[in-house]
Amino acid sequence: MSVVADVIESTVAILKGMKRTLSEIPRHNWTVQYPDEPVTVQPRYRGQHLLHVDEAGKEKCVACYLCAAACPSDCIYIEAEDDARPYAERVGRDERYAKVYNIDYGRCIFCGFCVEACPKDAITHGYNFELSVYNRADLLKTKDDLLITKQVQSKNYRVALSSEDVDSEFKKIRTKGGEKTDR
Amino acid sequence: MATAVENFAGQPEVLDGALESQMTLSMGPQHPSTHGVLRLDLRLDGELVIKAIPDIGYLHTGMEKLFEYKKYQQGIVITDRMDYLNPLGNNLAYVMAAEKLLGLEIPERAQVIRVLMCELQRIASHMVWFGTSCLDMGAMTPFWFTFKEREKILNLIEAASGGRMTPSYFRIGGLMMDLPAGFDNRVRQFLDDFPDALNTFDTLITGNTIWHSRTKGVGIISKEDAIDWGLTGPSLRGSGVDLDLRKATPYSGYETYDFEVPVETDGDVWSRFKVRMHELTESYKIVRQALERLKPGPIKADAPKIVLPDRDDMRKHMDSLIHHFLIVAEGFNVPEGEVYHAIEASKGELGVYMKSNGGPKPERVHFRGPSFINLSALPVMAEGEMIADVVAIIGSLDIVLGEIDR
Numbered sequence: 001m002s003v004v005a006d007v008i009e010s011t012v013a014i015l016k017g018m019k020r021t022l023s024e025i026p027r028h029n030w031t032v033q034y035p036d037e038p039v040t041v042q043p044r045y046r047g048q049h050l051l052h053v054d055e056a057g058k059e060k061c062v063a064c065y066l067c068a069a070a071c072p073s074d075c076i077y078i079e080a081e082d083d084a085r086p087y088a089e090r091v092g093r094d095e096r097y098a099k100v101y102n103i104d105y106g107r108c109i110f111c112g113f114c115v116e117a118c119p120k121d122a123i124t125h126g127y128n129f130e131l132s133v134y135n136r137a138d139l140l141k142t143k144d145d146l147l148i149t150k151q152v153q154s155k156n157y158r159v160a161l162s163s164e165d166v167d168s169e170f171k172k173i174r175t176k177g178g179e180k181t182d183r
Numbered sequence: 184m185a186t187a188v189e190n191f192a193g194q195p196e197v198l199d200g201a202l203e204s205q206m207t208l209s210m211g212p213q214h215p216s217t218h219g220v221l222r223l224d225l226r227l228d229g230e231l232v233i234k235a236i237p238d239i240g241y242l243h244t245g246m247e248k249l250f251e252y253k254k255y256q257q258g259i260v261i262t263d264r265m266d267y268l269n270p271l272g273n274n275l276a277y278v279m280a281a282e283k284l285l286g287l288e289i290p291e292r293a294q295v296i297r298v299l300m301c302e303l304q305r306i307a308s309h310m311v312w313f314g315t316s317c318l319d320m321g322a323m324t325p326f327w328f329t330f331k332e333r334e335k336i337l338n339l340i341e342a343a344s345g346g347r348m349t350p351s352y353f354r355i356g357g358l359m360m361d362l363p364a365g366f367d368n369r370v371r372q373f374l375d376d377f378p379d380a381l382n383t384f385d386t387l388i389t390g391n392t393i394w395h396s397r398t399k400g401v402g403i404i405s406k407e408d409a410i411d412w413g414l415t416g417p418s419l420r421g422s423g424v425d426l427d428l429r430k431a432t433p434y435s436g437y438e439t440y441d442f443e444v445p446v447e448t449d450g451d452v453w454s455r456f457k458v459r460m461h462e463l464t465e466s467y468k469i470v471r472q473a474l475e476r477l478k479p480g481p482i483k484a485d486a487p488k489i490v491l492p493d494r495d496d497m498r499k500h501m502d503s504l505i506h507h508f509l510i511v512a513e514g515f516n517v518p519e520g521e522v523y524h525a526i527e528a529s530k531g532e533l534g535v536y537m538k539s540n541g542g543p544k545p546e547r548v549h550f551r552g553p554s555f556i557n558l559s560a561l562p563v564m565a566e567g568e569m570i571a572d573v574v575a576i577i578g579s580l581d582i583v584l585g586e587i588d589r
């Protein structure tokens with residue numbers, strides 16, 4: 001008799017669980033069809049670095065090596081040079097600039113310490129996160145890859161507004177399409 | 184069968200003279216239910232486990248040695264990668280040990296934010312435990328529900344710190360930066376939805392008779408054994424010992440929060456399960472209280488030679504800029520001495536032993552990882568059980584191999 005009771009109890013338990021599971025069907029999806037749909041990243045998200053320039057397009061970096069000193073994984077390599085030409089002709093905003101600025105993404109851990117260390121706001125984390133390459137040597141990014149004027153931004157992300165609740169925002173986007181209903 | 188276990192449990196040397204029916208089974212390191220790369224050397228008599236020997240070290244990274252080459256502030260990023268389900272807890276243990284050596288006073292707002300974030304992280308960590316331990320035992324559905332909740336918390340952590348799994352949000356002397364605008368409302372939104380999720384878990388698992396028969400009376404460890412083996416956290420409280428470091432040796436102002444320490448007495452998988460499920464509710468309560476206490480104020484200690492100055496200050500004032508350069512380039516000297524600081528991480532007592540020789544880099548940093556010590560008690564629980572129950576026991580211990588191998 002107890003075997004029968006066990007079978008009934010287990011069946012009831014499974015049915016209860018299935019009821020909850022099946023009740024999810026009319027609700028909206030929480031998953032994002034990446035890469036067909038962009039993923040939402042937060043404003044503070046730490047992706048691939050950007051080297052910034054001022055309004056005239058001059059590099060802000062003065063090659064003070066603070067980012068390299070702050071880096072816990074020693075992935076930043078800088079060569080400084082002085083450029084005595086007048087402002088309009090030179091590369092950097094200041095006379096001293098980084099002739100070589102390399103970040104080895106094989107070592108970088110995206111901790112944000114370089115950004116925190118930079119006294120000139122010359123380096124920040126961008127949002128590019130698709131950094132996989134076929135060749136390990138390609139992980140070494142030079143100034144050409146990092147400058148904000150040259151780095152190609154991926155279309156696969158969307159930056160949330162600073163105070164935006166991504167989860168509720170996400171619900172809104174989904175319901176706007178009209179295909180799926182909100183809870 | 185049972186007599187064979189009684190004979191062999193206390194006399195491991197007899198095992199070497201192999202029985203005809205005895206078999207050695209290597210479970211892992213690629214086994215999905217060993218939560219990473221743990222290998223279990225199981226001696227079996229039929230389906231009965233006679234002896235279980237955990238074999239670790241597949242994820243060894245040499246993190247503790249690495250600390251000796253990093254400045255104090257740089258060490259924070261290494262702690263993220265130990266217990267990767269509870270990075271903020273690791274951050275907290277590490278920075279608090281350094282702050283103890285430095286004698287820093289942390290302002291109220293920073294303390295509250297630390298508690299808030301750590302409790303959110305504890306919920307996220309327990310979500311992974313719940314999802315994966317159900318998954319191990321064949322219940323796949325709860326996994327999707329728990330990871331949905333975890334996703335919300337990771338979004339919150341990402342909003343505050345910029346990192347999802349590796350936030351590095353706490354700094355020696357305060358926080359990386361203040362919470363973003365509207366953060367408290369987002370946490371409230373999460374908390375409002377959370378009881379609903381807890382209800383779902385109860386429907387799916389807690390009240391499920393199949394789950395009861397898989398967990399009740401399995402993997403029992405007595406109160407005395409649990410203390411002897413040094414179990415901490417929910418695994419210890421599942422054996423009836425009322426020890427929670429948030430109550431026993433309060434830190435970050437935990438003594439002012441109103442919460443209970445759930446204790447169960449049976450010491451089996453079901454008890455540990457109930458303790459953790461109850462802890463979710465308690466963490467939820469603490470987050471609610473911490474939200475009420477969020478008042479504007481400084482988030483960094485008043486120590487210009489240790490804590491980085493505000494960015495605005497640094498741009499405008501020469502002395503702030505000089506401090507900024509010195510702290511980043513050379514670090515700060517920590518007074519000679521040694522200190523042990525323990526916090527209640529999501530898996531148990533996470534202790535940091537830190538020794539300073541007066542320089543900008545620590546001489547030695549050692550972590551007392553809860554997963555490592557909880558895992559050492561696995562043979563006590565697993566011996567005499569069926570092989571399928573070993574999976575349940577590992578799940579109930581909530582181990583993270585990144586922390587065990589360090």
